[in-house]
Ligand code: ADP
Ligand code: MG
C-alpha cells in the first residue's frame with residue numbers, strides 16, 4: 001500500500017486520500033504554479049496511526065524526504081545549510097483552525113546558525129524562526145500550555161522595551177529561545193528534541209492525533225463531517241515571509257466572500273510568517289496595497305488567481321508567501337462564502353459563461369436560502385451605533401455581551417441570548433461560538449478565525465472592530481467613552497459590520513420582501529440572483545410544493561412564497577379560544593340532542609374558516625385534516641379543575657359545571673394519549689363529529705369559486721377504518737355538486753405496511769412523517785430530544801435528529817413501501833408529505849427519489865423546498 005505521494009503525483013480529485021490541502025497543492029503543482037516542493041502522507045496512514053499509535057510508513061517517508069532533500073539541495077536540519085519543512089494537517093473537508101500545523105521543523109541549536117547564514121547572516125530571522133518552532137511544537141506536539149509561551153514573549157517584549165514582536169532583536173530572541181526551552185523542559189520532562197528527523201516524526205504523529213482533539217470532534221459534529229475520515233499530513237519545504245520588509249505573507253479570495261462582488265479581496269502582512277495574518281496579531285493591510293510595495297509579485301499573484309478561477313470555475317481562496325520578492329503559493333481551495341455570496345457568485349459565473357444555470361442551482365443550498373430569509377435590523381429609530389467593524393458573516397444578532405466562551409455556553413443553557421465578544425477567537429472558543437447568537441471581535445479581518453468559522457456555521461459575526469478596547473478580565477469593553485459590561489445588551493449586524501447599544505428591532509430581509517412582492521426582482525444583485533435561481537429550480541423540479549397552513553393569512557403568504565396549495569390544514573385550532581365552550585358542551589353532552597346542538601353551533605364557525613382558506617387558495621388543492629388530537633386536550637387541566645371544585649365544595653357552593661368537567665377529564669384520562677383516542681378513532685367513536693367537519697368543508701367549497709378541497713383522515717392503520725369514514729363522508733358530499741377527494745395520512749407503521757389495502761379506499765396518501773418517526777422509532781417526540789438525543793448524536797447512532805431529517809433507512813423504508821404498494825394497487829393514487837420533513841433539504845431529496853408528487857411545509861420553508869426540489873431533479 002502506498003502511503004506517501006509527492007505533490008507531482010496527486011491531483012484535486014484525490015481529496016479522500018490526500019485531504020483537501022494536499023490534493024490542491026498537488027493540483028497547483030501540476031498547473032505549474034510556484035508551490036514549494038513537498039509530499040503528502042495519506043489519510044489511510046492517519047487511520048492506521050490512530051489505531052496502532054504508530055506511523056505505518058517510516059521508510060516511505062524517508063524515501064520521499066530524501067527526494068525532497070535532493071530537489072532542494074539541502075538536508076533536513078543540516079547544521080551548515082538546513083532544509084526546514086512545515087508539517088501541515090489537511091482533511092477532506094476543511095476544518096479551519098481545528099487541527100495542527102508546525103512550521104520550521106528541522107531547526108536545532110546547531111542548524112539555527114546555518115539558517116542565519118542562508119539568510120545572508122540574518123541572525124534575527126533565524127532566532128525568530130527557532131522560537132516559533134519551539135512554541136508551535138511545544139504547544140501542538142507536546143501539549144505545553146500556549147499561554148506559557150505567550151507570557152514569556154510578553155516578558156521579552158517588555159525587557160526589550162517594544163510593543164511589537166518585530167521590535168525584538170536577535171539577542172532578545174536568542175534569550176527568548178532559552179526561556180522557551182526552559183518552559184518546554186519543565187512541562188515535558190525532556191529537552192527540546194535536537195534530532196531533526198525525530199522532530200518530523202513527532203510532528204507527523206501529533207497532526208494525525210489532532211484529528212481526535214475535542215474541538216475537532218465538536219466541529220465535525222456541528223458540520224456533520226464523518227468522524228472516521230482522518231487527516232492527511234503535508235510536509236512542505238519552508239519558504240519565509242519573515243525575512244524582512246520585502247517578504248510577507250497573505251491570504252486572498254478571488255472574489256469577495258461576504259458579498260460575492262467581483263474583484264480580489266485579501267489581507268497582507270509584511271515580514272511575517274504563517275498564522276500571523278489569520279490570528280490577527282498585527283493589523284494587516286489590504287491586498288491592494290501590495291501593488292505599491294511589490295508590483296511584480298502582485299501582478300504575478302493576480303495572474304495566478306485568474307488562472308485558478310478559470311481552473312476551478314469558482315471562487316478560490318489562497319494562502320501565499322513572498323520570500324524576498326519571490327511569490328510562493330501555499331494553499332488554495334474552493335473558498336467558503338456567505339449565503340448571499342453563494343447566490344451572487346453562482347449567477348455571476350453564469351453571466352461570465354463559466355457555468356450554466358443547472359450548475360449555478362447546484363452551487364447554492366436551501367440552508368443558504370433559509371439564512372437569507374432571516375430578518376435584518378430596522379434602523380428607523382436611529383439606534384445608538386457604538387462602532388463599526390468588518391461585516392464577516394451576515395445576520396442581525398441581539399444578545400447580552402459575554403466575554404468568555406464558557407460563560408456564553410452557561411448563559412445560553414439558561415435560555416439567554418448572548419453575543420460572544422473577544423479580541424480574537426481561537427479554536428477553544430468554539431463551544432461559545434456555537435452557543436452565541438453572534439460573535440464580535442476587535443481584531444482580524446474577513447479571513448480571521450472568527451470570520452471563517454462563523455461563516456461556516458451561518459452565524460452572525462462582526463470582526464476587526466478595532467476601536468473596541470476589550471478587557472477580558474474585567475468582562476467589559478470600552479469604545480468611544482462607552483463601557484459595555486457583561487450582561488449589557490448589544491446588537492450586531494454581520495452584513496454592515498455595525499455594532500449598536502441595546503436591542504435594535506428587526507425587519508424582514510430583502511429576499512423576504514421580494515417574496516412578498518414588495519421588492520422588484522432586479523432591485524439588487526442578491527435578490528436578482530435568488531430570483532433567477534429559484535425560477536430555474538421551479539422549471540426543473542418535478543415535486544410540487546404545498547404549505548402547511550391553518551389560517552387564511554398564512555395561506556396567502558405561502559402562496560406569495562410560491563406554494564401550490566395546502567398540504568395540511570390542521571383543524572384543531574378551530575376548536576380553541578371562545579369555541580372551547582362549544583367543545584366542552586360537545587364532550588359533556590348526555591343526549592344525542594345536546595350533542596347535535598353543540599355540533600350545529602360549531603358547523604358555521606368551521607365553515608367560515610374553510611371559506612377563507614379556499615378563497616386564498618382558489619384553483620389550488622387544500623387538504624383539510626379532520627380533527628386529530630384527543631378531545632381532552634381541549635378541556636382544562638385536571639389539577640386546575642380539581643382545585644376549583646375542592647374550593648367550591650369547601651365553601652359549601654355547588655361546583656356545577658366544573659364538577660361535570662372534572663368528571664369528564666377523569667373519565668377521559670389516558671396513560672398514553674398519543675396512542676389513545678385520537679385521529680380516525682374519534683371519528684369512529686363520537687357520532688357526528690367528523691360528519692360536521694365534512695359538511696363544513698363541503699358547504700364552504702360549494703360557496704367558493706374554484707375550491708379544490710381534499711379531506712384527509714388521520715391516524716388510519718387499517719383500511720376498514722378509512723372505509724367507514726369514507727362512506728359517511730360520501731353521503732354528505734353527494735348532497736352537493738362538488739368534487740372532493742378523500743385520502744388518508746400514512747403515519748402509523750401498519751398503514752405503510754398495508755398500503756396496498758388502504759389504497760383501495762384512498763384518493764391520496766399524505767405521509768405524516770412526524771408520527772411515523774415517533775411510532776417507527778418508538779420515540780416520544782415531546783420528550784426524547786432533550787432527554788437523551790445528545791447521547792445518540794455523540795455515539796453516532798444518528799448524525800441528526802430523525803425528527804429533523806428523515807431517517808432514510810428505517811422510516812424512509814416505510815415511506816418507500818407505502819409508495820410502491822399503494823401505487824401498484826391504485827396507479828392514480830397521489831402522494832405527498834406533510835410532516836416537518838417536508839421543508840428539510842435532505843428529506844426533500846429523499847421524497848423526490850421515492851417518487852412523491854409533492855411536499856408540504858411551513859410557509860417560510862416553501863422557497864427552500866422549491867429550491868431543493870429543483871436541485872434534486874437536476
Ligand atoms: P491551516 O490549515 O490552519 O491554514 P496551514 O497548514 O495552512 O494551516 O498552515 C498554517 C500557516 O502556515 C499558513 O498561513 C500557511 O500558509 C503557513 N505555511 C504552511 N506551510 C508553510 C511553508 N512550507 N512555508 C511557509 N509558510 C507555510
Ligand atoms: Mg491554511
Ligand code: MG
Pocket residue numbers: 714747768770771
Ligand atoms: Mg400525526
